[in-house]
Amino acid sequence: MKAAFPYIGYHTFALKDFLTALGAEVCLPPPLTKRTLELGAKYSPEMVCLPFKITLGNFIEALEKGADTLFMAAGARKCRFGYYHYLQERILKELGYQFRFYPVSQYSPYEFIFEKMPQIFAVSPTQVLKALYLMIKKSELCENFKNCLRVIRAIDYQRSLEFEKEYLKKIENAKRIKEINILNKELKRIRKNWLKENRIKLKVGLVGEIYFLLEDFANQELEKELGKLGVLVLSKRSLYSRLKHLLKIEKEFLKIYYYAKKYLAVSPGGEAIHTIGETIDFIKKGVDGIIHIFPFTCMPENIVLHSLEKISEDYNIPILSLSFDEHTSKTGILTRVEAFLELLKRRKRNGNSIYWN
Amino acid sequence: MRGKIGIIRALLYYRYGFLFVNFFKHLGIEYLLSPKTNRELIDLGVKNSSSEVCLPLKVACGHLLYLKDKVDYLFVPKIIYPYGRLYTCPKMMGLPTIALYLCGKEKVISPTIKGNFFLPLFFLGLKFRKNPLKIVSAYLKARRKEEKKELVFDNKNLKIAIISHFYNIYDEEIGSFLIETFKKEGFSVYLKDDLDEKILKRKEGFAKNIRWAFERELYNAFKYYLDKVDGICFFFSFACGPDSLIGEMMAKEAKEKGIPFLTIIFDEHSGKEGIITRIEAFCEMIKRKKR
Numbered sequence: 117m118k119a120a121f122p123y124i125g126y127h128t129f130a131l132k133d134f135l136t137a138l139g140a141e142v143c144l145p146p147p148l149t150k151r152t153l154e155l156g157a158k159y160s161p162e163m164v165c166l167p168f169k170i171t172l173g174n175f176i177e178a179l180e181k182g183a184d185t186l187f188m189a190a191g192a193r194k195c196r197f198g199y200y201h202y203l204q205e206r207i208l209k210e211l212g213y214q215f216r217f218y219p220v221s222q223y224s225p226y227e228f229i230f231e232k233m234p235q236i237f238a239v240s241p242t243q244v245l246k247a248l249y250l251m252i253k254k255s256e257l258c259e260n261f262k263n264c265l266r267v268i269r270a271i272d273y274q275r276s277l278e279f280e281k282e283y284l285k286k287i288e289n290a291k292r293i294k295e296i297n298i299l300n301k302e303l304k305r306i307r308k309n310w311l312k313e314n315r316i317k318l319k320v321g322l323v324g325e326i327y328f329l330l331e332d333f334a335n336q337e338l339e340k341e342l343g344k345l346g347v348l349v350l351s352k353r354s355l356y357s358r359l360k361h362l363l364k365i366e367k368e369f370l371k372i373y374y375y376a377k378k379y380l381a382v383s384p385g386g387e388a389i390h391t392i393g394e395t396i397d398f399i400k401k402g403v404d405g406i407i408h409i410f411p412f413t414c415m416p417e418n419i420v421l422h423s424l425e426k427i428s429e430d431y432n433i434p435i436l437s438l439s440f441d442e443h444t445s446k447t448g449i450l451t452r453v454e455a456f457l458e459l460l461k462r463r464k465r466n467g468n469s470i471y472w473n
Numbered sequence: 474m475r476g477k478i479g480i481i482r483a484l485l486y487y488r489y490g491f492l493f494v495n496f497f498k499h500l501g502i503e504y505l506l507s508p509k510t511n512r513e514l515i516d517l518g519v520k521n522s523s524s525e526v527c528l529p530l531k532v533a534c535g536h537l538l539y540l541k542d543k544v545d546y547l548f549v550p551k552i553i554y555p556y557g558r559l560y561t562c563p564k565m566m567g568l569p570t571i572a573l574y575l576c577g578k579e580k581v582i583s584p585t586i587k588g589n590f591f592l593p594l595f596f597l598g599l600k601f602r603k604n605p606l607k608i609v610s611a612y613l614k615a616r617r618k619e620e621k622k623e624l625v626f627d628n629k630n631l632k633i634a635i636i637s638h639f640y641n642i643y644d645e646e647i648g649s650f651l652i653e654t655f656k657k658e659g660f661s662v663y664l665k666d667d668l669d670e671k672i673l674k675r676k677e678g679f680a681k682n683i684r685w686a687f688e689r690e691l692y693n694a695f696k697y698y699l700d701k702v703d704g705i706c707f708f709f710s711f712a713c714g715p716d717s718l719i720g721e722m723m724a725k726e727a728k729e730k731g732i733p734f735l736t737i738i739f740d741e742h743s744g745k746e747g748i749i750t751r752i753e754a755f756c757e758m759i760k761r762k763k764r
Contacts, residue, residue, distance in 0.1 A: 163717035163738070192684045194563050196714045202682060203718055206725060381569035381583060382551045385560075413525050413712040419567030421523045422574050439525060 118143040120183035122171040125330040126262055127355035129288055130255035137247035138237045140185070145178035148333035152177055157442045159207050165411040166441050167327045168200050170334060175204065179213045190219035194385025195416060198222075225363055253296050254287075255356040260300055261287060262354070264307040269343025271315050276343065318460055321398030322351040323391045324409040325417055328440065329353045335409055336446045338438075338453070342407075345457060350403060352394050353387070372397065379423040386416030392423055395435070399427075404460045405434045407453070412441035434459060474600045476545030478504045478582070481536035484529055484565060485552060487639040489590075493548065495615035496594055500608065502601050505544050507536040510646040514539055519741050521575060527710040528647065528740050529640045530564050534571060541576045549581055554588040557674075559686035562715055624668065626701060630661040631759060634698035636691055636723070637708035638716075639666055647739070648708055654749050655706075658756040663702060665694040672697050679722065688715045695723050704733040704759045706752070711740035733759055 119140040121131055132142045145152075148170065156173025175186055186208075192198035201219040208215065218236060220228065233244045261283055268276040283303070290296050320342065328335045329351055339349050352368075360366040372393025376383075379392050395406050408424060410417035421437055428435045436456045438449060480486065480493055497504040507514075510532055518535025540547060549572045552561050560566075569583040584593035591612055598608035626632060633655050641648040642664060655662050665673070673690040680696070683689040698705060705727055709716035720736060727734035735755045737748055 161717055161721035163712070164721075165714075192682060194560050194566070194684075196718060198684075199682075199718050202679070203721060206722070210725075379570075381573055382553060382566040382585075384563035384567045384570075386563065413714065413717075415563035415714040416567075418523045418525050419563065419570055422567075422571050426574050 117141060117185050118183045119185045119187060120145055120175070120178035120181075121187040122174040123148055123331060123333075124327065124355065125332055126258045126284075126287075127255055127330060130251050130258055130355055133254050133291065134247050134251035135187075137250055138233065138239055138243065140237065143178060143181055143183040145174050145181060145183070148174070148331070152333075153442055159211065161203070163413065165196060165414055166334065167197070167325075167411060168204070169442060170327075170331070171200065172204055172207065175208060176211070176213075179208070179215060183215070185216045185218065187218050187220055189222055191222035191224075193223070194383075197386070222362055250293065252356065252359055253293055254290075255354065255359060257287060257290070257296050257300055257303070259354040259356045260303045260307075264303045264310075266339065266343065266349050266351075267307050267310045267316075269340070270346055270348040271310060271313060273344050316346075316348045318347045318405075318457065318464070319403045320347050320349055320457075320460070321395065321403040321406045322349050322409070323353075323394045323398070323406060324387070325391075325411060325414055326353050326358060326387055328409045328411065330355065334411075335440065336444065336449050338407075338409065338449065341446075341450055341453065345454070347457060350398060350401075352397075353390065379427060380420075384416040384419045386414070388416040388420050391417065391420050392427070395424065395427055396431075399431045399433050403433075404464060405436065405456065407456070408435060408437040410437075410439055412439045412444075414439070434463070474546075476503075477543075478502060479540035479544035479547045480504055480506050481533055481540065481547075481549070482507045482509060483533040483536045483644070484568065484640045485550075485561075487643045488555075489552075491617065492590065492615050493550075493594075495617070496598075496611055499611035499614045500598055500602055504548075505540065507540050510536075510644050512646070515646065515741055522571065525712055526564060527713045529638070529644075529710055530568065530571075531741065532644070532647070533568055534575060537572055537575050541580070545580070546582050547572060547576055547580050549583045550593070551583050551585045553586065555586075555686050556588055557686075558588065559689060560684055561687065562685055564714070624663070627661060630659060631704075631763060632663060632702040633660045633704045633706060633756075633759075634663045634694070634702045635706045635708060636665060636695050636698075637706075638687060638691070641708060641710060647710075650745055650749070651706070651708060651737075651752070654752050655756070658753065660756065663698060665691060668694055668697060683719065685715045688719050691716075692719055692723065695726075699727065699730060699732060702732075703763065704735070704755065706735045706737065706755070708737045708739070711738050733762070 117140050119135050120143050132144065135142050152173035153170060155176050156169035160169045160172050188201045188204065190198055190201045205217045229244050230241045234241055265276060265280055268279055286299060290299055322329060332339065342349050357366060361369060373389060375396040376389045376393040380388060383389050398406060424435050478497060494506065514535035515532055517538050518531040521538060522531050522534040537547060549569045551566065551569045553566060555561060572581045582597065584597050586593050594612055595608055599605065602608060635642060635651060637648060642651065643649065652662050673693050675693050680689050680692050683692060707720055707723060709720060724734050724736060737751065
């Protein structure tokens, strides 16, 4: 079995390890490029959101490379995301590829552990649980790595490039829980040391749709560019927190839900509750501004836009909303982000007023 | 509580409006229904809502703003499941949230409806009237059952099925002209809501996987009409999330069967003339195919 799945940023390693631990040979598609996006956009319906197009392009490239088993997250609820796989499977079959397609429902963890995975890989549930534990640990490591990278980027961009190269290799090769724990401790220590220097000028909270927060290709490498400009990015969404949320062991969710309840009449599904709750959480922790990113025509995030407007008024904090589609240019986004950062700097200088004193 | 209640003539009004309006009428509560959609209301909505939502939601925002200063309360129910644990749509669920910010928290009354219409309306009625028996009888009177005639397919004319949401096709400013245009071309028009509920709520095939109530109805109607009509027209608004996926599925199935399938996407900028020209060309194609 040559298994493939769509990229999701650094957390790809965690998913890869999960499948490897279950005994599958993982055939990662080539890194996301413009070709991926073009391929995806060519065969998808025109009105669908960007993650559909990128993941479809990913699948096509993986199949070209020789993968024969595809995995895709599923679980039909309010958001469009749960329905992706029906159409993707059909489109890929029409293109003439031979493959097996396994949609993995997000919302039934017990079925996933005790029925679905043992059936596909012919292993026992204990093995699945072991692999799942490894995946959770690894995704925690990936999250720590990303947090660490964010701090270094904001202080010294050149050093962060070397750091990224060095540690990506280490993370990829860490296959045992012991190694992962050691790396985890090391990364936490490095982050603390860098934070001691206290040279951070601006803090910006990044909220929005999960795929866009995790995959750097989708958000036009926004985090990298922010780091280049000397901004510390704070973000809570990761595969680790998502997995914890799905297994219902996410501690922070209660707090986030409490914050979000004031600003939402009904949850419109997707990441709406997390977006609003995290925004307020970041504001209470003292960030200078919030950047909200989502795919063009995303249904839940567009409802959230109205709530964010109100939050911005209530807490007197600037919020920039950016929507991305396949035609979005990096320059256009950068110009808007730079103008936004200029505003934040001026506010900081003048004591939370955007006007000249 | 005393005062006038405002009901918007948009989105779910075209499905559940008669229930809400008659309920308030029989209870003797003063209500105001917003006028039929016109250009001004659309402009008002477009100015005051996110630029990426669909036109029906923008229209609903326009209606809300029109009613805002004319009534004491705005009735915007949170309809999560219209029936059987099937969701409406994220944007419809977002309308109460948007209403809170457009009109103020004190003004909006939004009972939560989860599959059951009676209890939320009953508790709402208790806020206005004291006698519970009157509220129950008002609800029973309001709940009329429309008897649908059985569909008969005549073979004189060519037949076209228009697959579209009720809030698009029944809104005179948005989509009603579609029916007239097809009739002018000499077609018999069949709509989704002409069909019996039993057909619309079927759980067979791909329809089983769709968890959006109205989308499942669209798909079932499409499946039913597929081998009975000469052409299918799918009409949906720009940025409609559910339609973008299910529509593609329908287009693929129609292509397999060789039935002409026309997809029309509209937004606030699309002119009627452009759409009419496309429809005329489509009709011409079907006629030539039949000859």
